[in-house]
Amino acid sequence: MHKTRLTAFLAVLCLAGIQAQSPGTFSRFTLGPEIGSGLAIQTCCYDSYGFYTLGANGEYRFTRHWSAEAALRYINMEGVISGYDYGNGYDFGSFQQVRNVALTVGPRFNLPMRKGREFSISGKAGLMLNRIRQDITNNSLPFQTRTYRSNLLPTFELGGRLTRWLTDRVAVESFLTYFANTDDGVTRKLKTEEGLPFPEPVHDAFPGNFVSSLNDRPGELAIINFGLGIRIRL
């Protein structure tokens, strides 16, 4: 449900931006949706896939070259955490879903070029709501779903963007960004645990080591994001 709400929010933001276009005058604000994918690494996972970002960004132009930009992004990624094969009917595998929301703000340097093209670089910093969910399987069958409490982590972002203005108000743009968060080192707090309980301890290592490996660290997310967006001048 939260995904639908977030998608709806981003849609409202973009469509409200289009509606807010003031007739005859050009505002210093530009606004637009952006979609990206590429490479995502989560330090808890040894393999990752299904990475994409959906977002909207707004920019306020101070001068011809300098502007301030804010980007709100939904980051989706899934990964595989190491499993545990004990035998006796227990062969656990675990998958981690990262569904984070990040807000970053920072300055942008713009370099206008010919034919309505513009190259920009930016450095931004902000916060990311770290939302982690894990699906544990036993012999490939659903065993347990663990949801952790969300926590805020500092993030930073560096990126370049190429914009091509099609009209005075509409532009398409491609971007390449590096985005990462810093790990606060705090053990994750479990929010809900649905499904079957883990077996009683069989020996020191099982299942204690496996369970502690699931919530040991919040993990650092590093992203190289390449995408496409539309920019609308208000």
Next chain:
Amino acid sequence: MLLSLCLATFLAAAPLPPDSAALDFHRSGFGSIVGVQSNIVQHNPFRMAPGPVLGCYWQQKLGKRSALQVELHGRVVSGYRLGVVYADTLVQPSGIGVGRGEINIRSAFFMEMPVLFRRHSGPKSRHAWLAGIRPSLNRLHGYQADNRWSLEGNGAPPPEWPRDIRVRQGFYRYDLGLVIGWSYALSRRLSLDLRYNQGLVDLTADNFFKSDEFTLNSGLQCTLRTKF
């Protein structure tokens, strides 16, 4: 999605900026596509998963009120929960062994090329209806396959190792679907597009996944399109 439809209705009723007054969105040309989708990833229980849509399109005017639209776009669908385990006990001269393979599919990537017929009520109309077919290439964007061989006995390796299970044997690479949609020109260079895709092929082989559940490449899409 209901909210998106409400917003589209709102947009249709709302006055648009004057720079879009001279509207000719139905002319031939190229453009880019940026949007979101909600794909059906499980039918029972019913579950949908959001994802991005990114691509480009080409439009060729056929007449005053119709056009052909060919698109190329990629979609990442994350949220599948398909899993299967294969285990076989093999008796070898060196001992008794168990071959075990586990496959989990969580995410897929679809490269699609919808071919659509586009019809609008008039040359200056903002609305257009779309219908057509959608061939697609399907690739597993993320899966975990685990093949193991354990041996009890004298510890010597078996003369012939069990073959790996290949997930390609269970997931169709090609797919065909039907598309029906509605497009609304927001300005001369920008349009909003809402559509429903219905996949016609069950992507997962029943005998491979030991399940007769359908996994269809179906879902709703909402995209913004620019025209170069």
